[in-house]
Amino acid sequence: xxxxxxxxxxxxxxxxxxxxxxxxxxxxxxxxxxxxxxxxxxxxxxxxxxxxxxxxxxxxxxxxxxxxxxxxxxxxxxxxxxxxxxxxxxxxxxxxxxxxxxxxxxxxxxxxxxxxxxxxxxxxxxxxxxxxxxxxxxxxxxxxxxxxxxxxxxxxxxxxxxxxxxxxxxxxxxxxxxxxxxxxxxxxxxxxxxxxxxxxxxxxxxxxxxxxxxxxxxxxxxxxxxxxxxxxxxxxxxxxxxxxxxxxxxxxxxxxxxxxxxxxxxxxxxxxxxxxxxxxxxxxxxxxxxxxxxxxxxxxxxxxxxxxxxxxxxxxxxxxxxxxxxxxxxxxxxxxxxxxxxx
Ligand SMILES: Cc1cc2nc3c(=O)[nH]c(=O)nc-3n(C[C@H](O)[C@H](O)[C@H](O)COP(=O)(O)O)c2cc1C
Numbered sequence: 001x002x003x004x005x006x007x008x009x010x011x012x013x014x015x016x017x018x019x020x021x022x023x024x025x026x027x028x029x030x031x032x033x034x035x036x037x038x039x040x041x042x043x044x045x046x047x048x049x050x051x052x053x054x055x056x057x058x059x060x061x062x063x064x065x066x067x068x069x070x071x072x073x074x075x076x077x078x079x080x081x082x083x084x085x086x087x088x089x090x091x092x093x094x095x096x097x098x099x100x101x102x103x104x105x106x107x108x109x110x111x112x113x114x115x116x117x118x119x120x121x122x123x124x125x126x127x128x129x130x131x132x133x134x135x136x137x138x139x140x141x142x143x144x145x146x147x148x149x150x151x152x153x154x155x156x157x158x159x160x161x162x163x164x165x166x167x168x169x170x171x172x173x174x175x176x177x178x179x180x181x182x183x184x185x186x187x188x189x190x191x192x193x194x195x196x197x198x199x200x201x202x203x204x205x206x207x208x209x210x211x212x213x214x215x216x217x218x219x220x221x222x223x224x225x226x227x228x229x230x231x232x233x234x235x236x237x238x239x240x241x242x243x244x245x246x247x248x249x250x251x252x253x254x255x256x257x258x259x260x261x262x263x264x265x266x267x268x269x270x271x272x273x274x275x276x277x278x279x280x281x282x283x284x285x286x287x288x289x290x291x292x293x294x295x296x297x298x299x300x301x302x303x304x305x306x307x308x309x310x311x312x313x314x315x316x317x318x319x320x321x322x323x324x325x326x327x328x329x330x331x332x333x334x335x336x337x338x339x340x341x342x343x
Pocket of ligand 1: 024025026027048049050051111113138175201202203220222223224227251252253254272273274275276278
């Protein structure tokens with residue numbers, strides 16, 4: 001098989017993508033020029049950086065305060081309000097989405113990042129009006145309040161998910177953290193709440209401490225390939241449990257064609273990349289695609305679809321034993337420092 005003849009097309013969130021390689025949210029996907037370069041390099045779709053609930057709410061609060069301040073200037077001048085400078089961040093997001101949508105020939109997915117139901121969720125409708133082909137809802141939460149039990153947090157998340165799914169009127173993928181106590185159960189509820197897909201997983205950025213100043217420092221480290229293990233494992237376990245119509249995307253630790261092949265093998269419909277593209281530029285997509293095509297051709301796959309899910313089928317047969325056995329086997333695989341990798 002000639003690598004260039006391998007069919008990479010995939011279905012993700014009901015959309016037909018020419019390639020499973022998707023650019024996940026980052027500054028690259030929010031810039032018209034680099035979005036064009038990503039599309040030219042072969043991405044199947046791109047996901048815009050998130051519009052954050054906190055930013056929308058903060059702007060709405062300051063707008064309300066400005067309007068109230070204006071109303072107090074002269075009660076008789078009912079139509080006087082101080083000018084609110086420039087468009088809001090949310091307006092700029094929508095305008096940028098429109099620009100990117102008209103600049104590229106691949107599906108554009110808008111991203112909303114939120115933790116609670118609120119008036120802000122009308123942006124799920126507005127991004128679709130601005131041209132988004134689908135919505136990715138990032139539920140990024142650090143469960144640090146001892147008053148909330150796991151069930152409270154899950155209930156709040158599900159309320160948020162069903163609200164956004166109802167408003168969006170296009171397929172919604174939910175980007176989850178890996179920290180739910182009963183992941184498989186929660187994923188089923190997310191699907192029942194209306195999600196058409198899951199993006200696994202959010203990367204949590206851990207703050208560091210400056211020992212000289214005792215300040216907490218926010219530092220963004222790009223991912224490494226080791227991080228792919230978590231999405232691989234969960235996609236492998238979830239794929240056989242959920243309907244084929246529900247899409248799964250792998251995110252975290254995809255840096256090369258073989259990583260994409262692994263994600264497809266466990267059943268991913270889409271394989272997302274950020275760190276690798278930030279490090280090497282949008283054109284790296286073409287290199288990853290070449291690596292993926294070569295691997296598929298060498299292993300006699302005609303298409304990405306043919307590879308998709310082959311590992312999941314094996315894990316499904318192994319059933320629950322897989323999880324414990326895998327844990328024990330991993331611990332027993334340790335052969336000592338300096339012995340080199342076993343694979
Ligand atoms: C600079 C930067 C900005 C990001 N912005 C967003 C964002 O706005 N929304 C989001 O859901 N994820 C965001 N992410 C997370 C990525 O989309 C991706 O899920 C994560 O980096 C893991 O993928 P990777 O291993 O390919 O980097 C960002 C990541 C980076 C490095």
